Amino acid sequence: xxxxxxxxxxxxxxxxxxxxxxxxxxxxxxxxxxxxxxxxxxxxxxxxxxxxxxxxxxxxxxxxxxxxxxxxxxxxxxxxxxxxxxxxxxxxxxxxxxxxxxxxxxxxxxxxxxxxxxxxxxxxxxxxxxxxxxxxxxxxxxxxxxxxxxxxxxxxxxxxxxxxxxxxxxxxxxx
Amino acid sequence: xxxxxxxxxxxxxxxxxxxxxxxxxxxxxxxxxxxxxxxxxxxxxxxxxxxxxxxxxxxxxxxxxxxxxxxxxxxxxxxxxxxxxxxxxxxxxxxxxxxxxxxxxxxxxxxxxxxxxxxxxxxxxxxxxxxxxxxxxxxxxxxxxxxxxxxxxxxxxxxxxxxxxxxxxxxxxxxxxxxx
Numbered sequence: 213x214x215x216x217x218x219x220x221x222x223x224x225x226x227x228x229x230x231x232x233x234x235x236x237x238x239x240x241x242x243x244x245x246x247x248x249x250x251x252x253x254x255x256x257x258x259x260x261x262x263x264x265x266x267x268x269x270x271x272x273x274x275x276x277x278x279x280x281x282x283x284x285x286x287x288x289x290x291x292x293x294x295x296x297x298x299x300x301x302x303x304x305x306x307x308x309x310x311x312x313x314x315x316x317x318x319x320x321x322x323x324x325x326x327x328x329x330x331x332x333x334x335x336x337x338x339x340x341x342x343x344x345x346x347x348x349x350x351x352x353x354x355x356x357x358x359x360x361x362x363x364x365x366x367x368x369x370x371x372x373x374x375x376x377x378x379x380x381x382x383x384x385x386x387x
Numbered sequence: 388x389x390x391x392x393x394x395x396x397x398x399x400x401x402x403x404x405x406x407x408x409x410x411x412x413x414x415x416x417x418x419x420x421x422x423x424x425x426x427x428x429x430x431x432x433x434x435x436x437x438x439x440x441x442x443x444x445x446x447x448x449x450x451x452x453x454x455x456x457x458x459x460x461x462x463x464x465x466x467x468x469x470x471x472x473x474x475x476x477x478x479x480x481x482x483x484x485x486x487x488x489x490x491x492x493x494x495x496x497x498x499x500x501x502x503x504x505x506x507x508x509x510x511x512x513x514x515x516x517x518x519x520x521x522x523x524x525x526x527x528x529x530x531x532x533x534x535x536x537x538x539x540x541x542x543x544x545x546x547x548x549x550x551x552x553x554x555x556x557x558x559x560x561x562x563x564x565x566x567x
Binding site: 325336337339341357365374376384 | 536540543544549552556557559560561
């Protein structure tokens with residue numbers, strides 16, 4: 213991880229801390245970064261220097277505004293797009309999540325599910341994961357249709373896979 | 388003394404002139420002189436002549452012996468050659484017989500080795516076929532499984548409604564809580 217990523221993550225953490233709504237911003241950034249990371253076409257469009265910056269920023273705004281995103285999230289992602297560092301966004305967000313977890317002494321659980329988790333499910337899942345790892349866990353969730361069903365949670369290097377995808381894969385391996 | 392005898396014969400030579408023996412005295416003296424001369428010759432030269440004759444006889448005898456020995460050797464050599472000629476036919480038969488026996492052994496050995504190699508090739512080919520069959524069967528099974536699972540995945544994915552998804556998530560939360 214380079215210093216540049218750390219600078220971006222530090223600056224973002226300072227802003228988020230000042231503005232509040234840390235959980236919402238973490239969630240939004242995590243989802244967007246994973247969406248960009250998993251979609252080559254979107255990533256190329258946002259990093260294409262031949263497309264005017266205004267147009268690229270509009271794409272980001274459209275992506276986030278449709279979900280009533282926090283203005284801090286919109287502003288930060290727009291800045292990253294404007295500076296042509298879209299490819300670095302997943303790394304910056306990961307670093308930001310690590311810094312947040314370190315500051316708050318929490319572990320970050322990256323959770324993937326085939327459908328959106330309700331607030332109640334997120335809270336109960338965070339509680340269950342906290343009990344499992346022995347420290348408070350903050351859940352950042354993303355919808356991932358490839359999971360098929362169930363949930364995959366990753367805390368650091370630990371993966372707790374309860375997805376139908378993995379069960380089908382195990383079934384395939386058994387043949 | 389010989390000179391005296393010659394002079395005496397010359398002095399008395401005129402007494403008789405017989406056409407056959409002449410003067411008797413002269414003849415007698417000549418005869419005595421001849422005898423003496425002959426005796427001297429026998430006495431002085433006899434041994435040398437005898438020795439020369441003896442040597443010559445020995446030499447001739449030796450040459451005869453040598454010739455005899457050579458003849459015997461030639462006869463022996465001739466016998467050997469004749470024996471060899473006689474044995475050559477037997478030897479030819481023996482060599483031919485040995486060659487035939489060796490050829491038969493080589494032929495039998497080659498046939499045996501060929502049969503052995505053919506059997507090994509056959510066994511190897513059979514093993515390869517079995518391996519290929521097993522591999523193809525395995526590949527087919529894997530492909531069928533992959534297709535079946537792909538279809539099952541699609542069916543499962545499409546058939547999961549919101550209630551089922553929520554149930555799966557609840558199960559996951561409960562499972563994590565149980566294992567905590």
